[in-house]
Amino acid sequence: xxxxxxxxxxxxxxxxxxxxxxxxxxxxxxxxxxxxxxxxxxxxxxxxxxxxxxxxxxxxxxxxxxxxxxxxxxxxxxxxxxxxxxxxxxxxxxxxxxxxxxxxxxxxxxxxxxxxxxxxxxxxxxxxxxxxxxxxxxxxxxxxxxxxxxxxxxxxxxxxxxxxxxxxxxxxxxxxxxxxxxxxxxxxxxxxxxxxxxxxxxxxxxxxxxxxxxxxxxxxxxxxxxxxxxxxxxxxxxxxxxxxxxxxxxxxxxxxxxxxxxxxxxxxxxxxxxxxxxxxxxxxxxxxxxxxxxxxxxxxxxxxxxxxxxx
Amino acid sequence: xxxxxxxxxxxxxxxxxxxxxxxxxxxxxxxxxxxxxxxxxxxxxxxxxxxxxxxxxxxxxxxxxxxxxxxxxxxxxxxxxxxxxxxxxxxxxxxxxxxxxxxxxxxxxxxxxxxxxxxxxxxxxxxxxxxxxxxxxxxxxxxxxxxxxxxxxxxxxxxxxxxxxxxxxxxxxxxxxxxxxxxxxxxxxxxxxxxxxxxxxxxxxxxxxxxxxxxxxxxxxxxxxxxxxxxxxxxxxxxxxxxxxxxxxxxxxxxxxxxxxxxxxxxxxxxxxxxxxxxxxxxxxxxxxxxxxxxxxxxxxxxxxxxxxxxxxxxxxxxxxxxxxxxxxxx
Amino acid sequence: xxxxxxxxxxxxxxxxxxxxxxxxxxxxxxxxxxxxxxxxxxxxxxxxxxxxxxxxxxxxxxxxxxxxxxxxxxxxxxxxxxxxxxxxxxxxxxxxxxxxxxxxxxxxxxxxxxxxxxxxxxxxxxxxxxxxxxxxxxxxxxxxxxxxxxxxxxxxxxxxxxxxxxxxxxxxxxxxxxxxxxxxxxxxxxxxxxxxxxxxxxxxxxxxxxxxxxxxxxxxxxxxxxxxxxxxxxxxxxxxxxxxxxxxxxxxxxxxxxxxxxxxxxxxxxxxxxxxxxxxxxxxxxxxxxxxxxxxxxxxxxxxxxxxxx
Numbered sequence: 001x002x003x004x005x006x007x008x009x010x011x012x013x014x015x016x017x018x019x020x021x022x023x024x025x026x027x028x029x030x031x032x033x034x035x036x037x038x039x040x041x042x043x044x045x046x047x048x049x050x051x052x053x054x055x056x057x058x059x060x061x062x063x064x065x066x067x068x069x070x071x072x073x074x075x076x077x078x079x080x081x082x083x084x085x086x087x088x089x090x091x092x093x094x095x096x097x098x099x100x101x102x103x104x105x106x107x108x109x110x111x112x113x114x115x116x117x118x119x120x121x122x123x124x125x126x127x128x129x130x131x132x133x134x135x136x137x138x139x140x141x142x143x144x145x146x147x148x149x150x151x152x153x154x155x156x157x158x159x160x161x162x163x164x165x166x167x168x169x170x171x172x173x174x175x176x177x178x179x180x181x182x183x184x185x186x187x188x189x190x191x192x193x194x195x196x197x198x199x200x201x202x203x204x205x206x207x208x209x210x211x212x213x214x215x216x217x218x219x220x221x222x223x224x225x226x227x228x229x230x231x232x233x234x235x236x237x238x239x240x241x242x243x244x245x246x247x248x249x250x251x252x253x254x255x256x257x258x259x260x261x262x263x264x265x266x267x268x269x270x271x272x273x274x275x276x277x278x279x280x281x282x283x284x285x286x287x288x289x290x291x292x293x294x295x296x297x298x299x300x301x302x303x304x305x306x307x308x309x310x311x
Numbered sequence: 312x313x314x315x316x317x318x319x320x321x322x323x324x325x326x327x328x329x330x331x332x333x334x335x336x337x338x339x340x341x342x343x344x345x346x347x348x349x350x351x352x353x354x355x356x357x358x359x360x361x362x363x364x365x366x367x368x369x370x371x372x373x374x375x376x377x378x379x380x381x382x383x384x385x386x387x388x389x390x391x392x393x394x395x396x397x398x399x400x401x402x403x404x405x406x407x408x409x410x411x412x413x414x415x416x417x418x419x420x421x422x423x424x425x426x427x428x429x430x431x432x433x434x435x436x437x438x439x440x441x442x443x444x445x446x447x448x449x450x451x452x453x454x455x456x457x458x459x460x461x462x463x464x465x466x467x468x469x470x471x472x473x474x475x476x477x478x479x480x481x482x483x484x485x486x487x488x489x490x491x492x493x494x495x496x497x498x499x500x501x502x503x504x505x506x507x508x509x510x511x512x513x514x515x516x517x518x519x520x521x522x523x524x525x526x527x528x529x530x531x532x533x534x535x536x537x538x539x540x541x542x543x544x545x546x547x548x549x550x551x552x553x554x555x556x557x558x559x560x561x562x563x564x565x566x567x568x569x570x571x572x573x574x575x576x577x578x579x580x581x582x583x584x585x586x587x588x589x590x591x592x593x594x595x596x597x598x599x600x601x602x603x604x605x606x607x608x609x610x611x612x613x614x615x616x617x618x619x620x621x622x623x624x625x626x627x628x629x630x631x632x633x634x635x636x637x638x639x640x641x642x
Numbered sequence: 643x644x645x646x647x648x649x650x651x652x653x654x655x656x657x658x659x660x661x662x663x664x665x666x667x668x669x670x671x672x673x674x675x676x677x678x679x680x681x682x683x684x685x686x687x688x689x690x691x692x693x694x695x696x697x698x699x700x701x702x703x704x705x706x707x708x709x710x711x712x713x714x715x716x717x718x719x720x721x722x723x724x725x726x727x728x729x730x731x732x733x734x735x736x737x738x739x740x741x742x743x744x745x746x747x748x749x750x751x752x753x754x755x756x757x758x759x760x761x762x763x764x765x766x767x768x769x770x771x772x773x774x775x776x777x778x779x780x781x782x783x784x785x786x787x788x789x790x791x792x793x794x795x796x797x798x799x800x801x802x803x804x805x806x807x808x809x810x811x812x813x814x815x816x817x818x819x820x821x822x823x824x825x826x827x828x829x830x831x832x833x834x835x836x837x838x839x840x841x842x843x844x845x846x847x848x849x850x851x852x853x854x855x856x857x858x859x860x861x862x863x864x865x866x867x868x869x870x871x872x873x874x875x876x877x878x879x880x881x882x883x884x885x886x887x888x889x890x891x892x893x894x895x896x897x898x899x900x901x902x903x904x905x906x907x908x909x910x911x912x913x914x915x916x917x918x919x920x921x922x923x924x925x926x927x928x929x930x931x932x933x934x935x936x937x938x939x940x941x942x943x944x945x946x947x948x949x950x951x952x
Contacts, residue, residue: 015789027804137938141931143881145888146923149904153911153919203415209371210410211430211481212403222418229420237792244794248885252908263889266804278801285793301420301465 005294012290019282024065027275078272082265087276090261095280097167098246098257104173105180105242110235113185117192118227121200122219124193132189139186144245148179148252165254176253180245184238191234195227202226229300236292240285318521319345319368319489324381326360326367335596337363339545340381342623345489350515350522352532352553354568355542358593361525364542365491368523369408370398385489404434407482411494413475417466423450423477424462430481449480453510472503479510486518493525508535530572533557538629541565544594544604547623551630561626561637563609564589569640603635611636679939685932686873689747696748699741700898730921733906739921745898746922747929753813754879758872761818765825765871766864772826773833774852774860783826790823795882796889803891813883813892821875828867836860866944873937877930884926900926 059067071078077087120132142150155175156164163172199205200223208218243259250257258277265273326338338360345351353361366372367379370390383390385405390398402408410416418426427446431437437445443462450458453476466474475495482490492511496504512535515522526532532539533553540550541564549562560566567589591608600606606616615635626632730740772783799816806812836842836859845855884901886892893899895906900922907918 015785019789023801026801137931137934141877141934142927143884143930145885145901146904146926149908149911149919149923152908153916157911157914203410203412204418206371207410207416207478207481208418210369210402210408211433211485212399212401212407213429213433214399217429217433222421225420226418240792240794244796247796247800247889251889263800263891266800267808267890269804271804274801274804278797281794281797285797286789289788289792299420302467 004297008290008293012286015286016283020279023278023282024068027271028061077276080270080273082268082270087273090273091258091276094256094258094261097255098259101176101180101246101255101257102242104177106239108177108181109184109188113188114192117189118196118224120193121196124197136186136189139182144179144183145248145252147182151175151178167256176249176255180242180249184242188238191231195230196223199223199227232299233292233296236288239288243281243284316346317344318347320384322382324364324367324383326363326372327378329376333597337545337596338367341547343540345521345523347521348519350524350536352536352539353523353525353542354529354532354539356593357527359542360545361542362493365408365493365525368491369402369406403430404485405487406489406491407487408491408493409478409482409495411497413471413478413498416478417474419466422462423464427481427484430484434485449484453480472499475499475507483514487520489521491523496531529568544599546604546633548633555630560640561632562634563611563638564605566638566640611638678935679943682932682935682939685928686936689929689932690751692744693748693751696745697752699745700748731917733918742898742903743922743925746900746903747925749893749897749899750880750883753883754876757814757817757879758875761821761875762825762868762872764818764822766829769826769829770833770856773830774856787823787826790820791827793820795820799886799891808891809894813886817879817882825871829864832863833860836863870937870941870944873933873940877933880930
C-alpha cells in the first residue's frame with residue numbers, strides 16, 4: 001500500500017510537471033504576448049526591448065521555464081500586469097470565494113445524489129424511480145447557463161426571493177450552488193442508481209437477508225458501501241466537471257471567484273495571472289484524480305491487498 | 312417418527328414468477344415435511360425448482376414479480392402469512408440458509424468478524440465482546456484454524472472451502488431449528504465437499520437441527536440424508552427413505568439419476584460400464600407437457616402418461632410416487 | 643412417517659387475467675425502451691431539419707434579418723412575440739428572433755456534427771493503436787487518456803482563448819482535445835478484449851497483418867459504441883458551444899448562436915423582456931434533451947454495457 005501510494009505520488013508529480021510545461025509553452029506562444037498589451041504597437045522599439053529584457057522575455061524559452069519554476073518554488077508567483085497586485089494575493093482572495101462555492105457544490109451534489117440514487121434503485125420502475133430519473137434527465141438536459149438564467153428570471157426577478165448576483169450571505173450562495181450542482185446531481189444519481197442496481201443483484205444480498213438482517217441495513221449499510229466503490233473513482237471526474245461549471249456560474253451570478261478572474265485575465269492578456277490560475281486549476285484536477293485513486297484503493301479491501309502485492 | 316416431531320410442513324407450495332418472457336410456475340404444488348433433527352435431501356436437475364422452493368420457504372423470492380401460495384408451517388406458524396417484520400425474525404434464529412456460491416455469497420467489503428457479529432446483533436442484544444467470543448467459538452466449531460485472526464480477514468482472503476465454512480458459521484451462529492443448504496458443496500472440490508458434508512451432519516447431530524439439503528447430486532444426498540425427495544419440473548415425483556433410494560427407486564427419473572452416478576453402476580454389478588445419461592432435457596417451464604412432465608424423456612411412457620396427470624401416491628412404507636408406469640429397479 | 647400425506651392436493655390453475663397483465667407489462671417495457679429512441683430521434687431529426695434551414699438562412703441572408711437592424715427608425719426596438727410582424731419578437735437590436743434562433747440552431751448542429759466526427763476519429767485511431775500495438779505506445783496513450791479524461795473542457799477553452807483569438811476556433815479545438823479520451827478508452831478496451839479471443843490470436847499467429855484483423859474483426863465491433871457515443875457527444879458539444887459563447891469566448895457576434903443570444907438577453911430579464919432569453923434557451927434545452935434521449939434509447943438497444951460511461 002505504501003509503495004502504491006509512493007508510486008502514485010511520483011506519477012502525479014510527473015504529470016503536474018508535464019502539464020505545467022504544456023501550459024507554460026502554450027501561453028507563451030500566444031500572439032498577444034504581454035508587451036503588446038502594455039505597450040501599444042506604436043511604442044518605441046527601445047521601450048519595448050527594455051520591457052522584454054526586464055521580464056526575461058528575450059531568454060530562450062526553456063530558460064524562461066526554468067526561471068519560472070524557480071520563482072514558483074521560491075513562492076514568487078509573479079505580479080499582475082494589469083493591476084500590479086501580486087498574483088498570490090489575487091489567488092488568495094478570489095480563490096477563497098471559489099472554494100466556498102465549490103465546497104457548497106460538492107456537498108450538495110453528493111448529499112442529494114447518493115440517497116436519491118439509492119432510493120431510485122430500490123424502488124426501481126416505480127413512480128418514485130421514474131420521478132427521480134425524470135428530474136435527472138432534466139438536470140442533464142438543461143445547460144447550466146440556461147438553468148441559471150431561468151432561476152434568475154423566476155426566483156430572482158419574478159418572485160424576488162433570492163439575490164441574483166454578487167457575494168453576500170448564505171442567500172447569495174443558494175442560486176449559484178443550485179446551478180453548480182444541478183448537472184452533477186443528475187450524473188451522479190444515474191451512476192449511483194446503476195451501481196446500486198448492480199449490487200442489489202449480488203449473491204451476498206441474499207445471504208444478508210437470509211440471516212435476518214433488515215432491508216434497511218442490507219441496503220444502506222451493505223449494498224450502499226459496495227455501490228460507492230465505483231462511484232469514488234468517478235467522483236474525481238465530478239470535481240473536475242464542477243471546476244468547469246464555475247466559469248459559467250461565477251460569470252452569470254457575478255461571483256467574485258477565481259474562474260472569473262481567469263477569464264478576465266485572459267481577455268486582458270494579463271499573462272502572469274492567467275498562467276498561474278490555469279496551472280492551479282490543472283493541478284487541482286490532477287490532484288482530485290490522485291485522491292480518488294488513493295481513496296478507491298483504501299476503501300476496497302480487495303484492491304488494497306492487490307496493490308500491496310503488485311507494487 | 313411421530314407427527315408432533317414435525318418441524319416443517321410444506322403444503323401445496325406454488326410459486327408463480329413473472330419473467331421478461333411471461334409468467335411461469337417454477338414450483339407447482341410441492342408438499343414436503345421435515346422432522347426435528349432430520350436431514351431431507353431435495354434432488355433434481357438444475358432448473359427443477361429446488362432453489363425456488365427453498366427461497367419460497369425463506370420468503371426471499373424476488374419482489375415484485377413473484378407470488379407464492381400454499382402453506383409453509385414452521386411448528387404452528389404459517390410463514391407465508393407472517394408480516395415481513397416477523398418473517399425477518401424467523402430468518403436466522405429459526406431458519407437459516409447457505410447458498411451454493413461461497414465465492415460471492417459474502418459481502419466483500421466487510422470482515423468475516425463483522426458479518427458474524429452483525430448476525431447476532433440483528434436478533435439479540437449482545438455486547439461487542441461477547442459477540443466476538445461467540446464468533447470465535449463458532450468459527451472453531453466449523454473447523455476454521457486460527458479463528459481469532461480470521462475475524463479480521465476479508466472474504467477474498469479465504470479459500471472457497473473456508474468461505475463456505477464461514478457461510479455455515481453465519482448460518483449456525485443463532486442455532487436455528489432448520490438449516491437450508493442449497494448445493495453447499497457444488498462449487499468445492501471433492502475432498503472439501505466431503506468435509507463440509509461431514510461438518511453439516513456433525514453439527515446437526517450435536518444441536519438437533521433439521522437440514523433441508525438441496526443438491527443435484529444423488530451421491531451427495533445419499534451420504535447424509537435420511538430421506539430423499541426427487542423434484543422434476545417443479546413437482547415432487549418421488550420421495551423415500553435413503554435406504555430405499557439405492558435399492559428400490561420406482562420412478563424412471565429417479566432411476567435415471569441413479570444410473571448417472573459413476574461409481575454406483577459398477578457397485579451394483581452393472582455389466583455396461585458406460586455412464587448413463589437421461590435422454591432429452593428438462594422441459595421449459597413455459598411449455599410443459601400436458602400430463603406427466605417426464606413423459607417426453609421417459610423410456611416407459613404410455614398413452615396414459617400423455618393424457619392424464621399422475622398424482623403422488625403411497626407405494627410402500629414412507630415411499631410416495633408420481634408415476635403411471637413405475638419400473639422395478641435394475642441398476 | 644407422514645411426509646406426504648397431504649401431497650398431491652389439487653391447486654387452481656393460474657388466473658389467466660394475471661398472466662395476460664404480466665405479459666402486457668413486459669411488452670410495454672420493451673416498447674417503452676424503443677419509444678425513448680423514437681421520441682428522441684424524432685426531436686433530434688426536427689432540430690437537424692431546422693438546423694439545415696438555419697444554414698440556408700445564413701447563406702441567403704439578403705434581408706439582413708440576422709445581422710442588421712431592420713427597424714432602427716422604429717421607437718420600440720425590442721418587440722415581444724406575437725405583437726408585430728416578427729412571430730417570436732425581436733431582440734434589442736430589432737433583429738427577428740425566430741430567424742436568429744433557427745440560424746443559431748444551424749450553427750449549433752453544424753458545429754456539433756463536425757466536432758463530434760473529429761472527436762470520434764481521434765478516439766478511434768488512438769484507441770485502436772493503443773490496443774493493437776501495445777508496449778510503450780499503449781503506456782503513453784493510456785497515460786494521456788488518464789490525464790485528459792474528465793479534464794474540464796471549459797478550462798482548456800479559456801486557456802486557449804489566450805492563445806488564439808476568441809472565436810469558433812477555440813470551440814473546434816478544445817472539445818475534441820478532451821472528449822476523444824473517453825471514446826479512446828472504450829475503443830482500447832474493446833480492442834484488448836478482442837485481442838484475447840482465440841480466432842484473433844490464431845490469425846496473428848498465422849501472420850495475418852494487423853490492419854486486416856482490425857478491418858475485419860475490430861471495426862464491426864465499433865459500430866455500436868460509435869453510434870451511441872456519437873449521439874452522446876453531439877449534445878455535449880451543443881451545450882459547450884452555447885456555454886462558451888455565453889461567456890463571450892465562443893462564437894462571436896454578429897454570428898447567431900443560442901448561447902450568445904442568451905447572454906445578450908440577460909440584461910433585459912430585469913425589465914421583464916424574458917423572451918430574448920427564453921426563445922433561444924428553450925430551443926437549446928429541447929435540442930439537448932432530444933439528443934440525450936436518443937442517446938439513451940440507442941444505448942439500451944445497441945449496447946447496454948455503455949450505461950454509465952460518459
